[in-house]
Amino acid sequence: MAQKIVIALPKGGVGKTTVVRNLGEAIAAQGKRVLLIEMDPQGNLTQGFGLRPRRMQHTIYTAMVELVKTFKPAVEKAIITVADNIDLIPANVLLNRANDEFASVMKKETLLQRLLQFVEKDYDVMIGDTLPYLGLLVNNGLAWADEILITLQAEADAVESTALLLEHLKQIETIGLNDQLAISGLLFNQVDVRTRLNRSAMEFAHQVFDSYVHFFDQIIPRAIVYPEARTQHQSIFQYRPNTRFTQVYEELAAAVLAGEKRSSLKGITLEEGFLDKIFEGIEEIEEEEPVASGEA
Numbered sequence: 001m002a003q004k005i006v007i008a009l010p011k012g013g014v015g016k017t018t019v020v021r022n023l024g025e026a027i028a029a030q031g032k033r034v035l036l037i038e039m040d041p042q043g044n045l046t047q048g049f050g051l052r053p054r055r056m057q058h059t060i061y062t063a064m065v066e067l068v069k070t071f072k073p074a075v076e077k078a079i080i081t082v083a084d085n086i087d088l089i090p091a092n093v094l095l096n097r098a099n100d101e102f103a104s105v106m107k108k109e110t111l112l113q114r115l116l117q118f119v120e121k122d123y124d125v126m127i128g129d130t131l132p133y134l135g136l137l138v139n140n141g142l143a144w145a146d147e148i149l150i151t152l153q154a155e156a157d158a159v160e161s162t163a164l165l166l167e168h169l170k171q172i173e174t175i176g177l178n179d180q181l182a183i184s185g186l187l188f189n190q191v192d193v194r195t196r197l198n199r200s201a202m203e204f205a206h207q208v209f210d211s212y213v214h215f216f217d218q219i220i221p222r223a224i225v226y227p228e229a230r231t232q233h234q235s236i237f238q239y240r241p242n243t244r245f246t247q248v249y250e251e252l253a254a255a256v257l258a259g260e261k262r263s264s265l266k267g268i269t270l271e272e273g274f275l276d277k278i279f280e281g282i283e284e285i286e287e288e289e290p291v292a293s294g295e296a
């Protein structure tokens with residue numbers, strides 16, 4: 001049985017796609033067979049492998065359309081081998097149609113699950129990348145996955161989005177769309193620990209979430225090498241091998257595979273007025289005097 005992970009947060013640019021790519025590569029380097037699934041019409045993951053999304057004839061979208069029309073889950077033809085031990089199901093802009101096109105389809109949240117169940121035996125780990133919006137595509141990812149890894153930046157806005165996502169996950173579990181769903185852990189990405197802003201946002205995030213979920217010990221630093229690698233259509237393992245920038249991903253991969261920080265949603269009960277309290281907390285932080293000194 002493959003380990004099925006979805007990476008999500010309803011906030012743009014927090015590093016979801018970068019984490020999918022580099023975590024996938026770190027796991028594949030251990031000899032495990034990895035399938036990456038792009039569930040984002042932006043096609044950034046697909047592009048990152050040097051592929052042209054709009055030229056892709058077979059994508060996750062075409063597989064979903066075929067499933068809806070014929071009830072046949074034929075996803076194999078959309079699978080491309082992109083690196084050693086790594087396959088990809090690409091996406092392109094046409095996936096934007098999914099929301100409206102599948103609106104009246106029965107069990108529309110389980111399309112991904114029904115597509116992938118037949119290829120699951122071919123992989124050890126499957127990782128889904130999603131778009132920054134809580135809607136049909138993300139719900140498909142959440143209905144399919146065993147666990148969700150939440151990537152966030154050390155900023156108040158990301159804390160707000162994470163809180164919203166937690167409430168959403170609780171609903172997914174409660175209504176039975178996926179009552180086995182777990183949270184792999186919360187991952188800080190693009191962090192510069194020298195800045196007071198990042199440090200205080202991390203502290204706030206811990207205050208808010210520690211009683212419900214775990215943060216990974218690994219913190220991905222803000223570093224130009226990550227965007228540079230993407231521009232070169234490479235992972236960090238190709239672009240800067242054997243550096244602290246790869247090491248943090250290797251350690252993250254080990255923690256994810258071991259389920260070190262995993263918590264089941266069943267075991268999480270959000271306190272009454274959870275989201276409102278967080279909104280209030282964020283307003284207080286924002287009202288604090290901006291600190292000019294000590295910033296890196």
Ligand SMILES: Nc1ncnc2c1ncn2[C@@H]1O[C@H](COP(=O)(O)OP(=O)(O)OP(=O)(O)O)[C@@H](O)[C@H]1O
Pocket residue numbers: 011012013014015016017018019040042044130131132189190191220221222223224226227228230
């Ligand atoms: N650790 C990092 N340090 C610096 N830049 C980073 C880091 N991780 C990712 N980035 C850069 O930040 C930008 C956003 O990252 P990415 O595309 O992975 O975010 P995303 O959450 O997938 O965005 P979207 O919500 O639009 O899908 C990209 O340019 C990426 O190269």
Ligand SMILES: [Mg+2]
Pocket residue numbers: 016017018040044129130131
């Ligand atoms: Mg992305």
